[in-house]
Amino acid sequence: MSDPQQLLTQDQIDDAGLADWRRVGDALVARFRTKSFAKGLELVNRIGAAAEAADHHPDIALTYGAVGVTLSSHDAGGITVRDVRLARAVDEAAAALGIAAVRDR
Template sequence: MSDATPDPKARLTHDDILAAGLDDWRKVLNRLKARFRTGDFATGVALVDRIGAAADEANHHPDVQLTYPEVIVTLSSHDVGGITSRDLDLARRISGFAAELGAHADTSGLTQLEPGLDSPAPQHLGAFYAALLGGEVNDQGEPVDPSGQAPGLWFQKGERGESDLPAQDHEQRWHFDVWVPHDEGERRLQAVLDAGGRLVSDAEAPSFWVVEDADGNRSCICTPLDRG
């Protein structure tokens, strides 16, 4: 990023985000995400209160998940479908609040799940899954849940519903895209292998690795690297 005042409507690249030096935060599936270990509920509530006040002041509101031991914060600029300087500015303030309250950031294990469905005619499926999940259809024809209760769902088109993944002995139409930060992909892959999984393909690494469980069900571990 240059020293000039950034355009608050400009989408930032992953390199822009890394250059911002936000050690507490990671890009995960077009979102900026952080986990703050609070250790108790009262500290978490205090942090959420400060986040809420800062968000109202900036007119830029994150998604916040409060549980007993931690607060997870997700930032994105919905009007441009990505991360902007507005998100970076608010992220810095939130990190400051956490530090003042003694909550420490923990980027390990940050994850965003995106189920994918292989289909020869995905344009016919969006409305059904939006209704099933209690959401709505976005501009790309994909079902989304604005409340955040259900993960996003995307469709992968194939001749007979197959994906572009290597051939397998049985048909599989559902799979998980598990999005992790740029520095988490290899660790997550090793954890899967240690747990009895198998590496199917690393041809697109570090963008994604294809893995499968003991029954041959496949998933992808995805990062923001090498995506243009």
């Protein structure tokens, strides 16, 4: 997983250890239960800072009590190492705020 433009195989995605993320088409998707709009906004701000630092920007849905995150490298046409790295940063941001992911499987 060194070339940031190279699409990842399903095995590489599985091996990335992203337990709270699932593949939906050409994207990684996760949802986090925030229990309040204010806490969700705080998470969105942290995700935004990580995204800016990585120069890789997710789709984010903020609702009362939840934040949905979708990661895809549109320029590469699917999931790349950039998505895996940002997913890990999102997980770290959520954990730092005591926010748990919702497993929708």
